[in-house]
Structures are given as C-alpha cells and as structure tokens.
Amino acid sequence: MPKRTDRLTSDIGWSTPDQINVRGMDLPSEILGHMNLGDMAFLLLAHRQPSAEESTVFNAILVALVEHGITPSAMAARITYMGAPESLQAAVAAGLCGLGSVFVGSMEGAAKMLYDVLPPDQLGTGADLEVIAKQTVADFRARAAIVPGLGHPLHKPVDPRTPRLFEIAAQNGKSGEYIALIELIQKEAEAASGKALPINATGAIGAICCEFGFPWEIVRGFGVMARSIGLVGHILEESTNPIAFELWQRTEEEILEASGPSAHGAAK
Amino acid sequence: MPKRTDRLTSDIGWSTPDQINVRGMDLPSEILGHMNLGDMAFLLLAHRQPSAEESTVFNAILVALVEHGITPSAMAARITYMGAPESLQAAVAAGLCGLGSVFVGSMEGAAKMLYDVLPPDQLGTGADLEVIAKQTVADFRARAAIVPGLGHPLHKPVDPRTPRLFEIAAQNGKSGEYIALIELIQKEAEAASGKALPINATGAIGAICCEFGFPWEIVRGFGVMARSIGLVGHILEESTNPIAFELWQRTEEEILEASGPSAHGAAK
Amino acid sequence: MPKRTDRLTSDIGWSTPDQINVRGMDLPSEILGHMNLGDMAFLLLAHRQPSAEESTVFNAILVALVEHGITPSAMAARITYMGAPESLQAAVAAGLCGLGSVFVGSMEGAAKMLYDVLPPDQLGTGADLEVIAKQTVADFRARAAIVPGLGHPLHKPVDPRTPRLFEIAAQNGKSGEYIALIELIQKEAEAASGKALPINATGAIGAICCEFGFPWEIVRGFGVMARSIGLVGHILEESTNPIAFELWQRTEEEILEASGPSAHGAAK
Amino acid sequence: MPKRTDRLTSDIGWSTPDQINVRGMDLPSEILGHMNLGDMAFLLLAHRQPSAEESTVFNAILVALVEHGITPSAMAARITYMGAPESLQAAVAAGLCGLGSVFVGSMEGAAKMLYDVLPPDQLGTGADLEVIAKQTVADFRARAAIVPGLGHPLHKPVDPRTPRLFEIAAQNGKSGEYIALIELIQKEAEAASGKALPINATGAIGAICCEFGFPWEIVRGFGVMARSIGLVGHILEESTNPIAFELWQRTEEEILEASGPSAHGAAK
Incomplete structure (x- = not known):
C-alpha cells in the first residue's frame, strides 16, 4: 500500500488555455503530424521520442500484437457487444479483462527470464551466453516448468x-545479447526435449523489449494497448457479420441436450 | 437480435502453420516493418492500407486522442490498479468503461451531425454550406441542444x-466540405450565442472522420483504442508516482467529516 | 455534466473506530444476523429496511434474476476466466459489461412503459386499465415496436x-394495478398479434418493481447485482468443468475452414 | 490450459418450455419465495440448499461484505458512471475490476493460511491449536510477512x-477449530508485535469460510458478488448526489498547479 503524499503530481503532461504538453513536448506543434501512434506510445512509456530506428522496431512489436484471429478476448468482446451494442467501450473492456497470466503472461515471462539470467548490468561484459542458455533450460526442466516464449x-x-521481427530489430540496431540468448535457449530447449520449440511471437517480443531495456512489468501493457485496436476491429466486424448469437445458441442447445432433463432421466 | 447463421465466418484474417494474414496482407512480409500502429488500425477499420497522406492524417487523429491529462478514465484506471496491481489489463478495462456518451459522445455526435446535414451523396454537388450551417445552428438552438464539437x-x-489538425488534413488532401462546414457552423454558433465556441478536438476529429468517409458509429472506437494507450501510460506512472491512495484517503476523510456521526448529531 | 459542489457528502454510511453504520442502521447489531442479502440490497436502494412481506417479494425478484443458464454474459465471463484465472473479479466484470440494452433492457423497458401509461399519481383513482392496455398495445403496434416484457x-x-412471482406478490400485498395492467396488456397483445406472448420474467419483475414504486432507472441495477452472483457460480464451474477452451478451438477451426486460405483460393 | 473435451456440459441448471431447474431444484416452486438471495448464492456455490443455521451465517458473511463506504472500488464505479451513465453495468464492472490482491486478498489469504496450518483432515483429531498458532506467527514473522486477516x-x-460475526457463527453451530485458531493467532501476533492487531472482518470471514469448508479459492467470489450490490448503491447515490465531477476537477487543478508549466519554469 503506498504511503500518503502531501501533493498530487503527474509528469505526463499539462494543459493551459493555449498549450497542451505531453512529456515535455508541445502536442500541436511537435507531436501531431510528426509522430505516429506507436511513437506516441513510446513517448508515454519511455518518456522521450523514439529515434527513427526505434520507431520502426517499436511499431513492429505493437503491430504484431494487434490481431490474432478469433482469440478468447475477441470472442468475449463480440459476445459482450451483442448484449450492449450501445457501449462499444465496454465490449473492448470485456475483451481486455482476459489478457492475464495465460495469454499475455508468456511475453512478460520471456522478458523476465532473460533479465533474470542476464541482468542489464552484465551486458557487454562478455557473459558466456551458451553457458547461460544451458543453465536456464536445465533450471526450467528441473522444476518441470515451461520455458516462456517457446513453442x-x-x-x-x-x-x-x-x-521477421528479429530481422527488423537487426536492421535497426536493436539485435544484441538478449536476442542471441533466446535463440540459444531455444536450441538448447529443442535439444533437451527433442521437440520443435519455435521462438513464438511473444518470446521474440519479450527479447526485443529487453533490447530496448523496458522493464518486464511494462510488457503486458504493450499487449493491452495493441489488442484494444484489434478488438475494435472485431467489434466492427461483429456489427455486420455477427458470430456471437450463433455461438450462444449452439452452446445453449448442446448443453441442454447433454445436461438437461433427459440427461438426468427426468420425465419431460 | 441477429438471425442465426449456418456458418461462422470472419474476413479479418487467418493463420496457417507458416502464414499469418490480416485483411488480405501477409503480416510478416507486408505489414511488419512497413506499417506503423496507426496504419494497422486503419487496415482493420477501412480494410485497406492507407496512402501516405491518409497515414499522416489518421495517425494524427489517433495521437490527438491518446492523452488528456487526469481524465475521469485515467482516475478510474489508477484507482483500480491500486487494488489489483497484478491485473494491469483490468485497470485499463476499468478506465475504458467510462468512455461513454458524456466524453466520447461529442466526437461521434459531431460526425453524425455533419453527415445528417450534408449526406455524403451531396458532396461535390454545390451544396450551400452557409445555408446549411445557419439552419443547423438554428435547429440546435430551437431545441436548446448543444452543438456537438464546439466549446x-x-x-x-x-x-x-x-x-493544427485542420492544417495536417489540408496538407494531405483531406480538407473538404465537412471541415468547411464545421467552421461555418462554429462562426454561426458564436454569432448566435455571443460566446466563444471554439471547435474542440472532438469536433475537429469528427469532421476529419467525415472527410475520410468513416461511418459515425465507428468514431467512438478511435477514442477507445487511442485512450487505451494513454491509460497504460497513466498506470505506469501510478506504479511509481501514485495518486490513487491519497485521493481515496482524502475522500474518505472529507465524507466522514461531512456525513459521519458528528454530522448526524450522533454521540461519538 | 454535474455542477461543482463545495463539499463531498454521502448518506450511505460511515465508520468510526468502534461503529459501522449503513443507511442509519448499526451494521453489527442491527443488520448482521438480522437481514439477509436481499434485504441489504433493499436497504441500500430504498434507504430503509424492508418489511417481512417486502423482503419475501424483493428477494424473489432478485433470486429470479441470478441464473439463466449459458447466457452470453456467462460465456463472456467463462472465456475471460480462461485467460486470467488469477483475476476472478475481472471475469465477473467482463460478464457484467454485456448486461445492456438487449438483455436487461426489456426489464427496465417494461417498468418504464407501465409508469408512462399509468403514472404513480393516478394509482387508486379508478383509471380504466382495459382502455389503457388497448391504447398501449395500439401505440406500440402503430410504431411497429415490440412491447417490452412480453414473449x-x-x-x-x-x-x-x-x-409464481405474481403469486408471491399477491400473497405479500404487492399485487396492484401495475400487475393487473401488464396482464391486460398481454391479453391485448396476444389478441392483436394472434401469437402466444407470455409475460416473461423480465416483464413480471418490471411490473413488480412498479408495485414497489422503484424508479425504472434503478431496475437495471437489480439485474446487475443478481447476475454477478450467477456469474461467480459459472466461473466456479468453469474451474472444474471448462467449456471455454473447447468453444474457442471449435470457433477458430470453423472460421479457418470457412474463411481461411482455401476459402480464398490461396495456395497453402 | 484445459484439455479439449468432446462435449460441453453444465450442471448448473437447465430449462424446458415449462420448467427451469437450478442445481436440481425447480426454480418456480422450490426456490422462488422459499430462498433468499444469500441462499441462492449458497445453492450455486455449495450445490445444495443451506440449512436454516447455515443460511443465517452465510447471509451474515455476504451482508458484511456489501458496503464499506467510499472504497477505491466505489470511487472507480462512480467516476466511470459520470462518463457513461447509460451503462450502469459497465460502472459496476469497473468497480469490480479493482477487487484484486490488495483489498480482497486478505480474505482469501486468511482462509488459505488456516487451511495450510490446519488441513481439514486434521479437524477433530486433537491438534494443539496453541502450538500451531505460535508456529504460524513465528513463520510469518521470520519472513517479515503480514499475517492476513489481522489489523x-x-x-x-x-x-x-x-x-458479532463470531457470535452469529457460534449461535448457529459454525464456530469450531478455525475460529478458535485465528483467535489464538491474533493473541500470539499481538504479543509478538506489541501492537493492537484486531481480527478484521476479512479475517473473521476467512475463518468462517473454513468452518463451512469452502475452498479458499472461492472466497474472493463472495466479496465480488456482495460488493456488486454495494456498487449499485453507490451508483444510485452518484446519480443524485454526485462526487465524481468534483473529485475530477480538484485533481486536475491540483496537478496542474503542482506539475504544470509554472512548476516547470515554463513561460506561460
């Protein structure tokens, strides 16, 4: 629980009658028309404007997180919209509520794992990444845990x-020891398990977030902001090509048949 | 209530083991690294890639909607985060739930008003915008309603x-009759009321959405997706510079003093 | 937008080190052990304790609203829980978000209709309910609108x-002109349409709310509080007998088949 | 992640044209008019009707959780309602989203602690509760952790x-070893710390939940369902005696003064 403070402050921005400032930049003259939506997110999270290279890599990360087809969060948003079409915002909110430990967790898990085994202050000190990778996989296997970001x-x-994300990172100066390390961890995990364990998108993004130096606790926020865009897309499709009503009817009918009075031997 | 359909379909995209497609574009090779986050939103809403000019204007709209200081939605998100810091996504969801008729309404209201008085099929037919503006303001005043997007x-x-938004629109070929019309409506409303009634950001964005031809029902979605980015920014600040606890304590203490036992004459 | 106030106040209750008061009653000694959960809801909404008869009727209304099988809100809650099992509260929240105009609307619609055609100040003045019922149905039919609470x-x-709800109301002194009126409206609507149009549970509850004199704007709140109990029940079942994962997989597979690359003639 | 199942089932209930069944009971004839709202919650969670004694204790638990004054969740709900008054359900949802680890956590924490140190299968076997209490407090102190449910x-x-809750439990046959144990833990914790550490309401409710044998994972759900009732009460008060707008204005003004252009030495 936080301690009490005498004074409420915020460094995000301020407005006066003729000025609007966000993280030290004048919104009308320095941000609008100059920065894209991903850059604006970067400004709010990193508290500075991204370089052109950072902009390319950071936008690519966010873009990769926007849309993943009919995910559980898209289904929840569409089903919610069916009941409250006048509250599009609440349907997006319902979809976001499920972005918890199961689906977005692997992204922050990958970032946390990489920071744990290769703390930022050891970058550039010649750490033996192969040894670290071997040890990491051995540790996860010893406690029968899944390596986050793989598979x-x-x-x-x-x-x-x-x-493709790693290529973009490399072309823009954001491919360093963390990406190298997760690639070694993958090879090691595949060798140890005998199974195909591709670095998935959340693993790739987790590693790139480490290249940026973003705290791992922030990483879930990237998924949340990107997915809210995807959810608006799903809700708009639901408004013209609905699936929620049919999903509901089928489910109700199947459960009635499986669990209704005839299943319980009741006379009907 | 929608009719039942035999088959669930979606045109948003699809995935196979080695491909991911969004609205007809290959995500890895055609989208990642080529499109920024605002472009991706455009792709999902307009079902095509924006031109360079459209990208600039559309990103500017979304960027303008991201951050508005300590709004009610930012307060709700920060207060929610205090109770459930392990669920950042739920704190963003709580913040979005309040983006309803009062705050985001004026944006879609402005777009709807403009379409109502100047339907898209009358564009380019020489409609007398001054007459339309006069009539529009007269109609709103006759029913004592506030003109959306002004003040x-x-x-x-x-x-x-x-x-600045109108400048960006003009520089990119998106300044047409709708922007001209809202400027005339503003002049008329100021003349009729004798008050300063600036076109506010929601009015400007509503007009630009009309220049794009976006359905007015979509416009709220722009606010929702942009604000989710801003809310993540607020939650991150709350994690290091909290205001929610202090707000809570002050409120509780003030209400206890005003409405507690001493206010009711009870012995304490 | 509300006006500014000098002082924050609340009449819901207050706490001191050794007392907790809710709506004028001492929580430990006057409420706990004496009032059930429905009574507590009544206290918060009506600002007084219910009589024994009111308690029976009001609890029956709320109980009737708790559980309706695999509703859209239950599906949204269960799907959300799959992604964020650590945030049970967010899964309930997601389920509540869909209790909007489509599903809970008919309950408040029925109450509003009854108050509109028989304002409370005309109760007991010998209003001709048959005439009112005929006129009400004719008005709805004239504008091709559905009579809320029927069918x-x-x-x-x-x-x-x-x-059963009407029987409980009658046994407890809560069956008056509003219940009589909705029964006449039903007969009239069935005669006019030639279809079976039973008074459904939301119509019955809407009418009973009018007997209590609850403002129609409150009625949605009854559904929200009751359904939150039902949603916790669904989430608990989901934790041991899940349906969300299977629903997701089926939906994804069906959409891939219908809308995936083969449907678009793409080489795969 | 759950495994796939062939068939969707649910044991919560079923409906046919003339019957509605919840957990094996006929809703109209066996539930409505016979069970109060707390009993209905018990039925959904325990899968059977409570005895009269169980009903009294369980309703008391839920009633105690309904209303706690201007809590963070009440503030979030009221602030959300200001922006979207047409979506009462979304305002309740926003309020629920914050019922996470910080506020409701202590209730499930107390239940979990009690089950951990006195597993249900050791009840009635003459476990030495004083020894267990001493060891429990020592363990928490050794790792500098707060004992849940105290203070x-x-x-x-x-x-x-x-x-009062313990009195109600005792009068209804629900006061056993878990209540005795938390009372011993409290004495031990006060002696060890030299501070007043009352068993708070969440600790009392956690202990009573153990007396019922409810799994500790369920306990958060009690708080969620009860608080949703309290939130509806707050939203209704907000609709006539608003605090959200004033809270917002004050916060905005204070932050502008503390963090605005003058605080940054900017020319204004």
Whole structure:
C-alpha cells in the first residue's frame, strides 16, 4: 500500500488555455503530424521520442500484437457487444479483462527470464551466453516448468513472425545479447526435449523489449494497448457479420441436450 | 437480435502453420516493418492500407486522442490498479468503461451531425454550406441542444489542437466540405450565442472522420483504442508516482467529516 | 455534466473506530444476523429496511434474476476466466459489461412503459386499465415496436416464473394495478398479434418493481447485482468443468475452414 | 490450459418450455419465495440448499461484505458512471475490476493460511491449536510477512464486525477449530508485535469460510458478488448526489498547479 503524499503530481503532461504538453513536448506543434501512434506510445512509456530506428522496431512489436484471429478476448468482446451494442467501450473492456497470466503472461515471462539470467548490468561484459542458455533450460526442466516464449500449437517449426521481427530489430540496431540468448535457449530447449520449440511471437517480443531495456512489468501493457485496436476491429466486424448469437445458441442447445432433463432421466 | 447463421465466418484474417494474414496482407512480409500502429488500425477499420497522406492524417487523429491529462478514465484506471496491481489489463478495462456518451459522445455526435446535414451523396454537388450551417445552428438552438464539437472549458478562444489538425488534413488532401462546414457552423454558433465556441478536438476529429468517409458509429472506437494507450501510460506512472491512495484517503476523510456521526448529531 | 459542489457528502454510511453504520442502521447489531442479502440490497436502494412481506417479494425478484443458464454474459465471463484465472473479479466484470440494452433492457423497458401509461399519481383513482392496455398495445403496434416484457423464445405459452412471482406478490400485498395492467396488456397483445406472448420474467419483475414504486432507472441495477452472483457460480464451474477452451478451438477451426486460405483460393 | 473435451456440459441448471431447474431444484416452486438471495448464492456455490443455521451465517458473511463506504472500488464505479451513465453495468464492472490482491486478498489469504496450518483432515483429531498458532506467527514473522486477516487502520482495538460475526457463527453451530485458531493467532501476533492487531472482518470471514469448508479459492467470489450490490448503491447515490465531477476537477487543478508549466519554469 503506498504511503500518503502531501501533493498530487503527474509528469505526463499539462494543459493551459493555449498549450497542451505531453512529456515535455508541445502536442500541436511537435507531436501531431510528426509522430505516429506507436511513437506516441513510446513517448508515454519511455518518456522521450523514439529515434527513427526505434520507431520502426517499436511499431513492429505493437503491430504484431494487434490481431490474432478469433482469440478468447475477441470472442468475449463480440459476445459482450451483442448484449450492449450501445457501449462499444465496454465490449473492448470485456475483451481486455482476459489478457492475464495465460495469454499475455508468456511475453512478460520471456522478458523476465532473460533479465533474470542476464541482468542489464552484465551486458557487454562478455557473459558466456551458451553457458547461460544451458543453465536456464536445465533450471526450467528441473522444476518441470515451461520455458516462456517457446513453442506454438500451430506455427511449427517456425513462427513466421519471429524471424521477421528479429530481422527488423537487426536492421535497426536493436539485435544484441538478449536476442542471441533466446535463440540459444531455444536450441538448447529443442535439444533437451527433442521437440520443435519455435521462438513464438511473444518470446521474440519479450527479447526485443529487453533490447530496448523496458522493464518486464511494462510488457503486458504493450499487449493491452495493441489488442484494444484489434478488438475494435472485431467489434466492427461483429456489427455486420455477427458470430456471437450463433455461438450462444449452439452452446445453449448442446448443453441442454447433454445436461438437461433427459440427461438426468427426468420425465419431460 | 441477429438471425442465426449456418456458418461462422470472419474476413479479418487467418493463420496457417507458416502464414499469418490480416485483411488480405501477409503480416510478416507486408505489414511488419512497413506499417506503423496507426496504419494497422486503419487496415482493420477501412480494410485497406492507407496512402501516405491518409497515414499522416489518421495517425494524427489517433495521437490527438491518446492523452488528456487526469481524465475521469485515467482516475478510474489508477484507482483500480491500486487494488489489483497484478491485473494491469483490468485497470485499463476499468478506465475504458467510462468512455461513454458524456466524453466520447461529442466526437461521434459531431460526425453524425455533419453527415445528417450534408449526406455524403451531396458532396461535390454545390451544396450551400452557409445555408446549411445557419439552419443547423438554428435547429440546435430551437431545441436548446448543444452543438456537438464546439466549446471547451479550458481551451478558449481556440483549442490549439484544432488548427493544427485542420492544417495536417489540408496538407494531405483531406480538407473538404465537412471541415468547411464545421467552421461555418462554429462562426454561426458564436454569432448566435455571443460566446466563444471554439471547435474542440472532438469536433475537429469528427469532421476529419467525415472527410475520410468513416461511418459515425465507428468514431467512438478511435477514442477507445487511442485512450487505451494513454491509460497504460497513466498506470505506469501510478506504479511509481501514485495518486490513487491519497485521493481515496482524502475522500474518505472529507465524507466522514461531512456525513459521519458528528454530522448526524450522533454521540461519538 | 454535474455542477461543482463545495463539499463531498454521502448518506450511505460511515465508520468510526468502534461503529459501522449503513443507511442509519448499526451494521453489527442491527443488520448482521438480522437481514439477509436481499434485504441489504433493499436497504441500500430504498434507504430503509424492508418489511417481512417486502423482503419475501424483493428477494424473489432478485433470486429470479441470478441464473439463466449459458447466457452470453456467462460465456463472456467463462472465456475471460480462461485467460486470467488469477483475476476472478475481472471475469465477473467482463460478464457484467454485456448486461445492456438487449438483455436487461426489456426489464427496465417494461417498468418504464407501465409508469408512462399509468403514472404513480393516478394509482387508486379508478383509471380504466382495459382502455389503457388497448391504447398501449395500439401505440406500440402503430410504431411497429415490440412491447417490452412480453414473449419468450423458449418458455411458451407461459413463462413458469411469471405466475409464481405474481403469486408471491399477491400473497405479500404487492399485487396492484401495475400487475393487473401488464396482464391486460398481454391479453391485448396476444389478441392483436394472434401469437402466444407470455409475460416473461423480465416483464413480471418490471411490473413488480412498479408495485414497489422503484424508479425504472434503478431496475437495471437489480439485474446487475443478481447476475454477478450467477456469474461467480459459472466461473466456479468453469474451474472444474471448462467449456471455454473447447468453444474457442471449435470457433477458430470453423472460421479457418470457412474463411481461411482455401476459402480464398490461396495456395497453402 | 484445459484439455479439449468432446462435449460441453453444465450442471448448473437447465430449462424446458415449462420448467427451469437450478442445481436440481425447480426454480418456480422450490426456490422462488422459499430462498433468499444469500441462499441462492449458497445453492450455486455449495450445490445444495443451506440449512436454516447455515443460511443465517452465510447471509451474515455476504451482508458484511456489501458496503464499506467510499472504497477505491466505489470511487472507480462512480467516476466511470459520470462518463457513461447509460451503462450502469459497465460502472459496476469497473468497480469490480479493482477487487484484486490488495483489498480482497486478505480474505482469501486468511482462509488459505488456516487451511495450510490446519488441513481439514486434521479437524477433530486433537491438534494443539496453541502450538500451531505460535508456529504460524513465528513463520510469518521470520519472513517479515503480514499475517492476513489481522489489523485495521481504523477499527482498533476491535473491528466491531468480528465479535458479532463470531457470535452469529457460534449461535448457529459454525464456530469450531478455525475460529478458535485465528483467535489464538491474533493473541500470539499481538504479543509478538506489541501492537493492537484486531481480527478484521476479512479475517473473521476467512475463518468462517473454513468452518463451512469452502475452498479458499472461492472466497474472493463472495466479496465480488456482495460488493456488486454495494456498487449499485453507490451508483444510485452518484446519480443524485454526485462526487465524481468534483473529485475530477480538484485533481486536475491540483496537478496542474503542482506539475504544470509554472512548476516547470515554463513561460506561460
């Protein structure tokens, strides 16, 4: 629980009758028309404007997180919209509520793992990444835990986003020891398990976040902001090509048949 | 209530083991590294890639909606985060839930008003915008209604975002009859009321959305996606410079003093 | 937008080191052990303790609203829980977000209709309910609108909750002109349409709310509080007998088949 | 992640045209008019009707959780309602989103602690509760952790709800080893720390939940369902006696003064 403070402050920005300032930049003259939406997110999270290279890499990360088809969060948003079409914002909110430990967790898990085994202050000190990778995989296997950021139910043997994200990172000066390390961890994990364990998009993004030096606790926020864009897209499709009503009817009918009075031997 | 359909379909995208497609574009090779976050939103809403000019204008709209200081939605998100810091996504969701008729309403209201008085099929047919503006203001005044998109409690006599957004629109071929019309409506409303009624940011964005031809029902979604980015920024600040606890304590203490036992004459 | 006030006040209750007061009653000694959960809701909404008869009727209304099988809100809650099992509260929140105009709307719609055609100040003045019913149905039919609170896709020709709720109301002195009126409206609507139009549970509850004199704007709140109990029940079942994962997988597979690359003639 | 199942089932209930069944009971004839709202919650969670004694104790637990004054969740709900008054359900949802680890956590923490140190299968076997209490407090102190369910910022030296809840439990046959144990833990913790550490309401409720044998994972759900009732009460008060707008204005003004252009030495 935080301590009491005498004074409420915020460094995000301020407004006066003729000025609007965000993180030290004048919104009308320095931000609008100069920065894209991903840059604006970077400004709010890193408290400075990204370089052109950072902008390219950071936008690519966020863009990769926007849309993943009919995910559980898209289903929740569409089903919610069916009941409250006048509250689009609440349907997006419902979709976001499920972005918890199961789906977005692997992204922050990958970042946390990389920071844990290679703390930022050891970058550039000649750490032996192969040794670290071996030890990391051994540790996860010893406690029968899944290495975060590896493996995908559909995208095998390669998640097609990963090589492309790593290519973009490399072309823009953001490919360093963390990306090298997760690639070694993957090789080690595949060798140890005998299974295809591609670095999935969340693993790739987790590693790139480490290259940026973002705290791992921030990483979930990237998923949340990007997915809210994707959810608006799903809700708009639901408004013209609905799936929620049919999903509901089928589910109700199937459960009635399986669990209703005839299943319980009741006379009907 | 929608009719039942035999088959669930979606045109947003699809995935196979080695491909991920969004609205007909290959995500790794055609989107990642080529499109920024605002472009990705455009792709999902307009179902095509924006031109360079459209990208600049559309990103500017979204960027203008990201951050508005300590808004009610930022307060709700920060207070929620205090109770459930392990669920950043739920704190963003709580903040979004309040983006309803009162705050985001004026944006879609401005777009709807403009479409109502100047339907898209009358563009380019020489409609007399001054006559339309006069009639529109007269109609609103006759039913004592507020013209959506005009007036601001702080930004007077000019909302500094508006001239800049209109400049960006003009520089990129998106300044047409709708922007001209809202400017005439503003002049008319100021003349009729004798008050400073600047076109505020929501009015400017509503007009630009009409220049794009976006359905007015979509416009709220722009605010929701942009604000989710701003809310993540607020939650991150709350994690290091909290205001929620102090707000809570002050409120509780003030209400206890005003409405507690001493206020009710009870022995304490 | 509300006006500014000098002072924050609340009449809900207050606490001192050794006392907790809710709506004028001492929580430990006067409420705990004496009032059930429905009574506590009544206290918060009506600002007084219910009589024994009111308690029976009001609890029956709320109980009738708790559980309706696999509703859209239950599906949204269960799907959300799959992604964020550590945030049970967010899964309930997601389920509540969809209790909007489509599903809970008919309950408040029925109450509003009854108050509109028979304002409280005309009760006991000998209003001709048959004439009012005829006029009401004619008005709805003239504008091709659905009479709220009538009709049910499954429960035909009678919704089994309705006669029981009306019986409980009658046994407890809460059956008056509003219940009589909705029964006349139903007969009139069935005669006019030639279809079975049972008073459904939301119609019955709307009418009973009018008997209590609750403002129609409050009625949605009854559904929200009751459904939150039902949603916790669904989430607990989901934790041991999950349906969300299977729903997701089926939906994804069906959409991939219908809308994926083969549907678009793409080489795969 | 759950495994796939062939068939969707649910044991919560079912409906046919003339029947509605919840957990094996006929809703119209066996539930409505016979069970109060707390009993209905019990039915959904325990899968059976409570006895009269269980009903009294369980309703008391839930009633104690409904209303706690201007809590963070009440503030979030009221602030959300200001922006989207047409979506009462979304305002309740926003309020629920914050019922996470910080506020409701202590209730499930107390239940978990009690089950950990006195597993249900050791009840009635003559476990030495004093020894267990000493060891429990020593363990928490050794790792500098707070004993869940003890201490209150306002209610000192006694939380007035606790003796009353324990009295109700005792009068209804629900006072056993878990209540005895938490009382011993409290004495031990006060002796070890030299501070007043009353068993607070969440500690009392956690212990009573153990007396019922409810899994500790369920306990958060009690808080969520009860608080949703309290939140509806707050939203209704907000609709006539608003605090959200004033809270917002004050916060904005204070932050502008503390963090605005003058604080940054900018020319204004």
